[in-house]
Amino acid sequence: MKSALKSKYDVIQLDIANKIIHGVYPTGTFLPSENQLCDLYNTSRETIRKALSALLEQGFIQKIQGKGSIVLDLSRFVFPVSGITSFKELNQTQNMRAETRVLKLEDSIVPTQLFNFESATDIPATFIERLRVVNGEPVVIDRDYIVKDVIDEVPMNVASDSLYSYFEDTLGLEISYATKTITVESPSHQEQQLLDLPFDKDVVVVRSETYLADTTLFQFTESIHRADKFSFADFARRKKIKKEH
Incomplete structure (x- = not known):
């Protein structure tokens, strides 16, 4: 714990x-x-x-x-690019009045080519696809692949609530860091329908691999965002490098 x-x-x-x-x-x-x-x-x-x-x-x-x-002035903050924040935490802090609809919860294999991740063998995972709805409008599709070697099963009630609360508070895992890539892409027909998008609108896709404190990779995530509903911002602090004499 x-x-x-x-x-x-x-x-x-x-x-x-x-x-x-x-x-x-x-x-x-x-x-x-x-x-x-x-x-x-x-x-x-x-x-x-x-x-x-x-x-x-x-x-x-x-x-x-x-x-x-x-x-500090937070007018520029909407969706944090750095850091690891669950959608439930984002919903709480920004009062988005969001709801989560679980579309799929099934056994799968991580599509490593989608994440540009090399693996010599297939990686069994629990696949969870969720639609995030804010004020009645669909805004995000989250697709998570939870590695079964680390977390064997994800209950439906967890998928509809908060994965990270379950991982950290119930299973006692220590989530530490993630690598992310952000791209602008044309949505698939399914994504276009789920997000209620006009045919000519692109989406912002965030793909990430998330690790535990002991460097164990346990989660692959693909999040498809409506670009007109979310802004992406980061806050950077300069860390001065000491010069060697």
């Missing part, structure tokens, strides 16, 4: 992010102090610092020495 500490700071991080997005903590203002946040969430300073560090990396805040954490 995940440690209580990590679970606690994840909850705090999401709560503060949600308050920033909805203007409880407006752009240009400072968050409550670490001591105030400790009192507010009834937790330790270490947990608060972990939550703030995550918010810093995601571009929600900037720490100013001697003053605290200032809220």
Whole structure:
């Protein structure tokens, strides 16, 4: 199982992010102090610092020495390119009023050529195809291939809710990093119908391979987005390389 500490700071991080997005903590203002946040969430300073560090990396805040954490302008943030965020978490933080419709849940083989991934043997997987609907409009098709050597089975109730909550909180797996490619493509006829697209509209396709902390590859994902419904943005921090003398 995940440690209580990590679970606690994840909850705090999401709560503060949600308050920033909805203007409880407006752009240009400072968050409550670490001591105030400790009192507010009834937790330790270490947990608060972990939550703030995550918010810093995601571009929600900037720490100013001697003053605290200032809220940054988030008008450019819609869909995070870097980082690993589940659709359920995105739905919670951005209040998208989204629903998930499971279209397929079946045994399959990972189509490695689709991901430009070389493998000497077939990779058995659980294939899950889901349609994401926001405010009554279909916006994303998610196709996940969950490697069976790592996770043998995915229940239907999990597929319709949150894979990552199940992987992390129930199975105790530690999801660590992913590689992603983003392309603009013409949709297939099926994709065009599912997303209710005009015949001349392209889609944004994000393909990723996701790994556990021990470097085990456990998930291949293909997400097809309506380009007129999502913006893709990233937040970059410069890390200065020390020069050798």
